[in-house]
Amino acid sequence: MKFTFVGDIADPTVSQLASGLRQVFTQRGHEFVDDTDDAGLRLVFNFIDPDKPKVFRRRAKAVFIVSVALTAGHPENVLRQAYPLLVRSLANLLIYLVRDGEVDTYFVTLEQGYYRIPHRAGAAYYEYLYDRLHPLASSQLVIDNEFHPDLPRELWEGDDLTRQLSDAGKRLDALNLLPAPFPIHEMVDARDLRHIERLYGIGGLSYGNLSVRKSPTTYWMSASGVDKGHMKVIGRDMLLVKGFDRERNVMLLSVP
Numbered sequence: 001m002k003f004t005f006v007g008d009i010a011d012p013t014v015s016q017l018a019s020g021l022r023q024v025f026t027q028r029g030h031e032f033v034d035d036t037d038d039a040g041l042r043l044v045f046n047f048i049d050p051d052k053p054k055v056f057r058r059r060a061k062a063v064f065i066v067s068v069a070l071t072a073g074h075p076e077n078v079l080r081q082a083y084p085l086l087v088r089s090l091a092n093l094l095i096y097l098v099r100d101g102e103v104d105t106y107f108v109t110l111e112q113g114y115y116r117i118p119h120r121a122g123a124a125y126y127e128y129l130y131d132r133l134h135p136l137a138s139s140q141l142v143i144d145n146e147f148h149p150d151l152p153r154e155l156w157e158g159d160d161l162t163r164q165l166s167d168a169g170k171r172l173d174a175l176n177l178l179p180a181p182f183p184i185h186e187m188v189d190a191r192d193l194r195h196i197e198r199l200y201g202i203g204g205l206s207y208g209n210l211s212v213r214k215s216p217t218t219y220w221m222s223a224s225g226v227d228k229g230h231m232k233v234i235g236r237d238m239l240l241v242k243g244f245d246r247e248r249n250v251m252l253l254s255v256p
Contacts (some may be wrong), residue, residue, distance in 0.1 A: 001030045001138055002040045002158040006045030006056050007068075013103055014047055014070055017095075021045065026087045028130060043137040046089055053089040062249075064137040067091035073110075080215055082108045087192040091138065096128075107132065144250045151240060151254040158234050161212045162220055164233045164240060169222070173229025178208075218242050218254075 009018045011132040022032055031039060039057070045161055046056045046067045056065055067089040075081040086094040086108050088181065094108040120128055145153075157168075172178050185193060210228055211221040222228050223239050231237035235255040243252040 001042045002033050002038055003030055003045070003137075004033050004041060005045045005047065006024070006036060007045075007054065009047050013097060014068065017068065017097065018047065020047070020123075021129065022124070024126040024130045028134070043133075046091060048085065048089050050085055053085050055088075055090045058090075064141070064143060065089070065091040066093045066095060066133065066137070067097045068097070070097040070099060072099050072221055074098050074104070078106055079108065079114050081086075082106065082114060084192065086110065087188050087195060090105035090195060093133075101176065105129075112224075115252075140249075142244070142249055142251055144248075145253050146245070146250050147253050147255050148242070149255055151235070151256050153256075155240070156234055156256045157208050158238065159214075161214055162231075162234060162238050165210055165212050165222070167219055167252055168212075169228040169231050172210075173197060178228055 004079040005022070006020055009015045009062060020116075026032055030043075032152050035041075036044070036056070041059075041063060042066050043066070044056050046054070046065055048054055048067050050069045050071055053067070053069070057063060067086060069082070069085050069228070071081070075098070078098070082094055082096040085096070087110075092110070094106075096108050096114070098104040098106065101173050104119075106114050108114040117125075117128065117132075119125075169178070208228075209222050210231075211219050213219045219241050221239055222231060223237055226237045234240075240254040241251055242254045244250070245252060
């Protein structure tokens with residue numbers, strides 16, 4: 001996997017982070033490149049100014065963007081301060097550094113809000129960051145779907161597996177374990193919200209997916225943006241995934 005840095009890393013705290021990230025990624029076999037137009041580029045660390053966050057314009061959806069921002073003094077609400085930076089820099093993830101004596105590190109995500117990275121000394125800190133970042137940056141982002149009205153009629157009302165999937169959603173809801181959305185509209189303006197919806201397909205009642213394997217090549221999956229505690233309708237709440245077009249990076253869905 002090829003990666004690069006863009007933006008300003010002059011601040012000593014930011015420079016130290018960049019140096020540690022570059023070292024741990026190269027030690028794990030990844031290649032640092034200076035050319036942001038490199039066709040093999042998969043990961044970009046965009047070091048932004050919190051007052052004027054700049055966007056790195058990806059050439060392809062497969063490029064994973066991690067924005068990095070440094071602020072002085074601990075904010076009353078980390079999410080409210082950091083989330084707009086994530087959106088306005090059009091990143092997949094934000095590393096939010098809070099310098100207040102020592103430096104606290106937060107990961108801010110589009111789906112789950114934020115969480116604090118535990119303090120670790122020296123190389124262990126960067127190893128931890130790598131272990132958190134690499135599975136995300138190296139995964140295949142697929143948000144485009146193609147609907148085919150070829151679902152066999154006997155599956156229009158579902159089957160035992162869709163009933164199990166629906167029941168699982170109800171149990172998770174009863175246990176208060178379903179990911180709940182936070183009020184994005186209160187943190188970003190309408191223009192930024194459109195960016196989120198267009199780039200990542202995020203919206204609706206809750207995030208994440210529930211799925212169950214039907215055959216070696218097909219599986220049932222909860223649809224995007226549905227309330228997973230009340231899934232009923234096939235083709236709307238639950239979809240049969242029948243394939244993947246690798247060249248077009250599109251999921252193939254079978255619906256009534």
